[in-house]
Amino acid sequence: MTAAPKTQRLLLVILAIAALAGAALLALWGLQGRAAYFVTPSEIAAGRVEPGVPLRLGGMVSAGSIAPVGDGNSFRFRLEDETATTTVRYRGILPDLFVEGSGAVAEGRLLANGEFAADRILAKHDENYMPPELAERAERATAETVAAP
Amino acid sequence: MHRFANPARFLRIARPATGWTLWPGLVLSLAGFIGGLFFVPADYLQGDSFRILYLHAPAAWLGMAGWSGLAIAGIATLVWRHPLAALAGRAVAPVGALFAAICLASGSIWGRPTWGTWWEWDGRLTSMLVLFFLYLAYIALADAERARGPDSEGRIAAIFGLVGAVNLPIIHYSVIWWNTLHQGRSISIVEGRSSIDPSMLWPLGLTFVGLTLLFVAITLMRMRADIARIKLAMRLQRRAEAAR
Structure with a gap:
């Protein structure tokens, strides 16, 4: 059949x-x-990244970590994920959406002292879209809950 | 399945369906774009540049939906030898390619002010560009196959359409599998979750439905034009034979 x-x-x-x-x-x-577009600070902390190799590092910009250094064109800030933090040095113009508490990708290489020297910074956007008033209200709400206890 | 194999029967449905998709599609898209450009608040972080979303997201969906259509037409060609399926595949391809190109271009324009770059080779962007190239390859292949004669019935293009469908889940899951510059998805219909504020969401629904209807209308028009072309060629041939 x-x-x-x-x-x-x-x-x-x-x-x-x-x-x-x-x-x-x-x-x-x-x-x-x-196929990953960038490595994370915890992958650096785990020693999985060799110094001197060109790569991208992605994470959240730590709150209060952006600081200008020396000539005023250079910056130092920290990128963090859930478990680790990496200090990044960068000389150049930062993108408009590069702000503390939001995502960013740094292109450059890891230095022997564990810092990351970036040649280029990209701001990463998350999947949230909201009007400014709402964002303000949300921020105030979190600030109040943090201040309350 | 073979109910629509008869071109006359297909045309009886396709003719009114073209109007029923074209005009609502135009009206809904226009309403969605006007709403998105003028009536919706700006984003707290991106400002006005986020409004390109109302074109970008539906274009991405249609770019991928177009290839799904190609793949389904491919199965119908291979398994049932459906005579209209190959025609449908050829009709969909340039429309899908157009929307994939719109998706890439609008994303690039958005990326410059938001990310600080026109283009990056991350998983999502690269796989979408691959989809666009696959469309171009499909169009060239289907044309070449048709020029060679009617005996292969569009089978080679059908196989290519099926193989290319492998890229669709890669595009969809690229932002989950790999670290990408492109953000994760904002809307999940299955989970009923949206991280786009409701006040900014309604024009997106309009452009999604509107552009999808337009996509269908353009595809139907292309299929009808193709059928007319085939009919004309056959009639001319018959007349030439009668005159001999």
Whole structure:
């Protein structure tokens, strides 16, 4: 007994799609870490980053950490994630959306002393969109809850 | 499935459907853009530049939906030898490519003031650019296959459409799998969650539905034009044979 040609072709296409999905999954598995756009401060803290190699570092700009140094064109700030913090040095113009408490990506290299020397700074935007009044209200609410106890 | 295989029957539905999608599509898109540009508050951080979202997000969806359509048409071509499926694939491809290009261009224009760069090779941006190139390849391949003669019935393009569909989940999950410069998604329909404030959300719904209807209308028009072209060629051939 043989199946109708239509059914055969359907089976063949399903098999082909399964094989294709499997191949794609394996390829992505192989890519895993290498397709990342940036490394995080905790990956630096874990010693997984070699000094001197060009790379990007991404994280949140620590509150109160942006400080101008020396000639006024240079800055020092800290990028943090949940577990670690890296100090970044940068000389140049900071993007408008580069603010404390929001995400940023630094392009440069890790120095031997554990600091990160950046040649370029990109601001990262999160997925939240709200009007200014609402953002103010949210900020005031968090400030009050922090001040309350 | 073969109910629509007959071009006459397809045209009987496609003709009124073109008008029913074109005009509401135009009105809804226009209303959405006007709402997004003039009636919605500016973002607390990005200011007015965020308004490009009302074009960018639907364009991204349609770029990806277009390829899903190609892949489905590919399956219909390969399995059921559906005569209109190959035609549908050829009709969708340039429209999908257009929206993918709009998505890339609008994202780039937004990226300059927001991120500080026109282009970065992160996972989301790169996979979307790959989708655009896949569209160009599909258009070239389908054209070449058609020029070669009617005996292959668009099977090669259909296989390419299926293979290219691998890119769709990569685009969608790129912001989850890898660290990317592009932010994660703001809206999840499955979870019913949105990190876009409701006061800024309604024009997005309008442009999503409006541009999708426009996409359908353009595709239907292209299919009808293609059917007319085939009919004309057949009629001319018949007349030439009769005159001989």
